[in-house]
Amino acid sequence: MSKLVIVGTVAFDAIETPFGKTDKILGGAATFIGLAASQFNVDAAIVSVVGGDFPQEYLDLLSDKNIDISGVEIVKEGKTFFWSGKYHNDMNTRDTLATELNVLADFNPVVPVGYKNAEVVMLGNLHPLVQMGVLEQMNKKPKMVILDTMNFWMDCALEELKAVIKKVDVITINDEEARQLTGEYSLVVAARKIHEMGPKYVVIKKGEHGALLFHEDNVFFAPALPLEEVFDPTGAGDTFAGGFAGFLAKTEDYSFENMKNAVIYGSTLASFCVEKFGTERMKKLNEKEVYQRLDQFKQLTQFEIVLENIL
Amino acid sequence: MSKLVIVGTVAFDAIETPFGKTDKILGGAATFIGLAASQFNVDAAIVSVVGGDFPQEYLDLLSDKNIDISGVEIVKEGKTFFWSGKYHNDMNTRDTLATELNVLADFNPVVPVGYKNAEVVMLGNLHPLVQMGVLEQMNKKPKMVILDTMNFWMDCALEELKAVIKKVDVITINDEEARQLTGEYSLVVAARKIHEMGPKYVVIKKGEHGALLFHEDNVFFAPALPLEEVFDPTGAGDTFAGGFAGFLAKTEDYSFENMKNAVIYGSTLASFCVEKFGTERMKKLNEKEVYQRLDQFKQLTQFEIVLENIL
Numbered sequence: 001m002s003k004l005v006i007v008g009t010v011a012f013d014a015i016e017t018p019f020g021k022t023d024k025i026l027g028g029a030a031t032f033i034g035l036a037a038s039q040f041n042v043d044a045a046i047v048s049v050v051g052g053d054f055p056q057e058y059l060d061l062l063s064d065k066n067i068d069i070s071g072v073e074i075v076k077e078g079k080t081f082f083w084s085g086k087y088h089n090d091m092n093t094r095d096t097l098a099t100e101l102n103v104l105a106d107f108n109p110v111v112p113v114g115y116k117n118a119e120v121v122m123l124g125n126l127h128p129l130v131q132m133g134v135l136e137q138m139n140k141k142p143k144m145v146i147l148d149t150m151n152f153w154m155d156c157a158l159e160e161l162k163a164v165i166k167k168v169d170v171i172t173i174n175d176e177e178a179r180q181l182t183g184e185y186s187l188v189v190a191a192r193k194i195h196e197m198g199p200k201y202v203v204i205k206k207g208e209h210g211a212l213l214f215h216e217d218n219v220f221f222a223p224a225l226p227l228e229e230v231f232d233p234t235g236a237g238d239t240f241a242g243g244f245a246g247f248l249a250k251t252e253d254y255s256f257e258n259m260k261n262a263v264i265y266g267s268t269l270a271s272f273c274v275e276k277f278g279t280e281r282m283k284k285l286n287e288k289e290v291y292q293r294l295d296q297f298k299q300l301t302q303f304e305i306v307l308e309n310i311l
Numbered sequence: 312m313s314k315l316v317i318v319g320t321v322a323f324d325a326i327e328t329p330f331g332k333t334d335k336i337l338g339g340a341a342t343f344i345g346l347a348a349s350q351f352n353v354d355a356a357i358v359s360v361v362g363g364d365f366p367q368e369y370l371d372l373l374s375d376k377n378i379d380i381s382g383v384e385i386v387k388e389g390k391t392f393f394w395s396g397k398y399h400n401d402m403n404t405r406d407t408l409a410t411e412l413n414v415l416a417d418f419n420p421v422v423p424v425g426y427k428n429a430e431v432v433m434l435g436n437l438h439p440l441v442q443m444g445v446l447e448q449m450n451k452k453p454k455m456v457i458l459d460t461m462n463f464w465m466d467c468a469l470e471e472l473k474a475v476i477k478k479v480d481v482i483t484i485n486d487e488e489a490r491q492l493t494g495e496y497s498l499v500v501a502a503r504k505i506h507e508m509g510p511k512y513v514v515i516k517k518g519e520h521g522a523l524l525f526h527e528d529n530v531f532f533a534p535a536l537p538l539e540e541v542f543d544p545t546g547a548g549d550t551f552a553g554g555f556a557g558f559l560a561k562t563e564d565y566s567f568e569n570m571k572n573a574v575i576y577g578s579t580l581a582s583f584c585v586e587k588f589g590t591e592r593m594k595k596l597n598e599k600e601v602y603q604r605l606d607q608f609k610q611l612t613q614f615e616i617v618l619e620n621i622l
Contacts, residue, residue, distance in 0.1 A: 090496070185401070188539045209520040212537060221611050223532045226523060228499045260614040294616060300532050301612050303571040305605060 002143070002249040004044040005115050006033050007134045008124020008238070009104065010054070010062075010072060013278060014084040017091065017232050025278040026058045027083065029124035029148065032235035035282040036242025036269045037122070038065035039290060040250040045115045047071035047134060049107045051078040061283060071112045078103035091230045092207055111137040119143040119252070122245040123168065124238060125150050128160040135167055144254055146170040147199070148241050151177050166198035169254075172241050174205045187212060188219070201259060203244070205237055213263050215256045222263045225271040225296060232277045236270045239282060243269035268293050313454070315355040315560040316426045317344050318445045319435020319549070320415065321365070321373075321383060324589060325395040328402065328543050336589040337369045338394065340435035340459065343546035346593040347553025347580045348433070349376035350601060351561040356426045358382035358445060360418045362389040372594060382423045389414035402541045403518055422448040430454040430563070433556040434479065435549060436461050439471040446478055455565050457481040458510070459552050462488050477509035480565075483552050485516045498523060499530070512570060514555070516548055524574050526567045533574045536582040536607060543588045547581045550593060554580035579604050 013027030030046045037044050045068035050059075052075065062069050079102040087094045109130055116139040123131040125148045135145065147168040153161045154177065165171060171194060179185060182193040191202045191214035202214040208230070210223040243266035251258055271293060275281045324338030341357045348355050356379035361370075363385065373380050390413040398405045420441055427450040434442040436459045446456065458479040464472045465488065476482060482505060490496060493504040502513045502525035513525040519541070521534040554577035562569055582604060586592045 186539055188537050206520070209517070210534070219537055219611060220614070221534045221537070223521070223534065226499050226530055226532070228497055257615070261616045264614055264616055298616070300530060301614075303531070303575055303612075304568070305572045305575055305609070 001042055002119035002252050003115055003117070004037055004042050004120045004122060004245060004249040005047060005111060005118040005134065005138075006030050006037065006044060006122045006124060006242070006245075007047040007109055007131065008033055008122075008126055009081050010046065010048040010050050010058075011081040011083060013234060014082070014098075015232055015234050015277060016086040016097075018087070018089050019229075019231055020277070022277050024082065026061070027234065027278055028081065029126070029238045031062070031279060032238035032273065032282070033122055033124050033242035033245065034062055034067045035065060035279055036239045036266075036273075037246030037249070038067055039243070039269065039285065039287075040246040041066065042246050042249040044068065044246070044249070045071050045112055045118075047109045047111055049073040049075060049103045051080040051103045052076040054080045065283075068112060068115070071110060071115070073107075073110065075103045085234070087233065091233055094233075109134050109137075120245055120249040121145045122241060123147040123164070124241070128153055128157050128164045132160070132164045132167075135164070143252075144169050144248055146172065146241065146245050148172045148237070149177070151180055154180050162197060165194075168199050170201040170203060171199040172203040172205060172237070172244070174207065174237065178202075178204050191219075203263065205240060207233070207236075211240065211263055211267060213259060215259070218256055220256075220260045220263060222267045222297075223300060224267060225293070225300065227271065227274070230274045233274050234278060235282075236273050239273040240266035240270040242266075264294070264297055268297055312353055313430035313560040313563050314426055314428070315348055315353050315431045315433060315556060316358060316422060316429040316445065316449075317341050317348065317355060317433045317435060317553075317556075318358040318420055318442065319344055319433075319437055320392050321357065321359040321361050321369075322392040322394060324545060325393070325409075326543055326545050326588060327397040327408075329398070329400050330540075330542055331588070333588050335393065337372070338545065338589055339392065340437070340549045342373070342590060343549035343584065343593070344433055344435050344553035344556065345373055345378045346376060346590055347550045347577075347584075348557030348560070349378055350554070350580065350596065350598075351557040352377065353557055353560040355379065355557070355560070356382050356423055356429075358420045358422055360384040360386060360414045362391040362414045363387040365391045376594075379423065379426070382421060382426070384418075384421065386414045396545070398544065402544055405544075420445050420448075431556055431560040432456045433552060434458040434475070435552070439464055439468050439475045443471070443475045443478075446475070454563075455480050455559055457483065457552065457556050459483045459548070460488070462491055465491050473508060476505075479510050481512040481514060482510040483514040483516060483548070483555070485518065485548065489513075489515050499525075502530075514574065516551060518544070518547075522551065522574055522578060524570060526570070529567055531567075531571045531574060533578045533608075534611060535578060536604070536611065538582065538585070541585045544585050545589060546593075547584045550584040551577035551581040553577075575605070575608055579608055
């Protein structure tokens with residue numbers, strides 16, 4: 001089993017959906033990534049920062065999942081990063097109501113000594129300079145570096161983003177971001193242009209329309225599980241990335257064939273995430289539920305056409 | 312091999328896309344359905360109507376594919392149905408520029424005597440009273456009746472549409488139409504409500520986002536093949552339906568498992584349709600190309616997770 005380093009926000013979220021609203025609850029990219037990866041019992045560490053206002057019980061929640069949090073700096077006099085958003089009725093689009101960087105503004109990530117040799121590094125959505133800072137602390141080249149990002153960094157730190165993209169093996173990005181990054185409408189063409197920027201593997205997340213994995217001329221697609229209702233999409237993309245990274249760290253098989261499985265695990269875990277507010281569903285998820293849903297994914301996608309004399 | 316009756320328009324289309332525009336070319340739901348179904352060498356007949364302005368070469372094209380056109384009425388003094396549309400840059404939405412019903416306004420479908428006992432009936436998009444008229448001419452209950460429709464009939468002939476929906480086994484409908492028909496945003500819930508209206512099988516077409524097949528509590532999903540560019544989406548939905556119906560008529564296996572394969576064949580054929588204007592690609596399609604693309608679909612969707620002790 002490989003070690004996994006996760007960098008990203010550990011934060012407060014306040015969420016409003018057509019189904020209800022929350023006060024400040026546990027959120028953040030690294031939180032969702034960590035909870036998803038912890039399903040695989042990998043040796044994972046989160047590198048992040050919180051303020052003195054961050055409840056000990058939230059940190060305990062991560063520790064209880066066997067996630068190393070020695071790399072989560074606590075700035076006693078500071079306030080934790082806060083995001084607030086409101087989803088529209090279609091649950092595919094949202095308005096950001098508030099973004100308070102707080103302690104994130106001066107964050108200098110420090111990778112714990114015991115994790116500087118991790119084989120898998122998951123760079124969650126953060127300023128590309130912070131992502132680069134984590135990569136530079138690794139004392140050997142990781143087997144697999146996965147980067148998630150968002151349009152915000154394309155708008156305000158494009159050169160820094162391109163520099164870190166150049167150094168990663170896998171990028172996970174949503175469809176609109178892939179189009180913005182490349183100026184191409186076709187996702188097939190966009191993926192090819194992103195390949196040329198560095199990553200050998202490109203994952204394009206399409207929300208309720210699933211995810212595409214590109215590698216050279218190969219492409220694999222995993223649908224999102226059709227759900228009766230999506231309760232809260234917050235964290236679904238991070239949960240996907242955490243499942244993807246956790247599965248690779250667990251299996252230590254970085255072939256395209258196994259990466260297909262990683263995409264399926266990521267989609268499976270994301271399908272749970274959206275069932276409740278915030279981390280509520282993920283923190284109580286058990287093995288049996290995951291296996292049942294994996295089986296649903298098989299039913300959903302697998303078929304048996306024999307390429308014989310049908311035509 | 313079963314007989315297949317296809318009812319739908321045989322028409323002129325004029326199409327404008329970001330890639331170019333056409334004069335009046337061969338189009339119509341029954342045309343696309345017939346061309347797709349003809350890939351399976353089934354014994355198919357089209358029931359439709361054209362005007363005296365319809366070129367013999369278009370009729371010959373259908374005959375040459377072994378499609379029986381004795382049920383295509385030619386109204387010598389009339390003009391053929393004409394549709395004109397312009398696609399937006401995203402190729403997912405379009406404006407209708409012209410719809411001239413012409414001979415379609417007084418169309419009374421007549422099923423050829425030799426096809427009144429067909430096992431499979433494909434009711435292409437037309438007035439629901441015409442669809443019902445075809446069903447009433449069958450002299451035994453077909454094994455499988457498939458209905459395609461569109462929002463236009465929900466707006467202006469909802470009761471007649473519901474009456475025919477009640478009598479079919481499979482409905483193919485796009486996502487927005489499924490939402491309009493049921494008032495439900497969730498496609499899972501919409502499919503359940505449509506089941507209650509009659510059809511045991513519900514296929515929801517999501518264009519570039521693939522297609523869902525629902526049956527009782529089972530659901531199957533086929534993606535659209537990711538393409539570098541979609542040249543002209545006209546007829547893709549009909550081509551899907553024609554592939555679906557043709558495959559079932561060919562295999563005579565109406566189980567859910569085999570219907571999954573029918574969905575995959577439908578998606579495969581539709582992926583060719585959009586590569587060129589109108590019927591241009593479909594009329595030249597050969598067996599080898601279809602098999603190669605089916606193999607691409609396998610690569611795209613099939614994975615091999617062993618549900619063992621990963622977690």
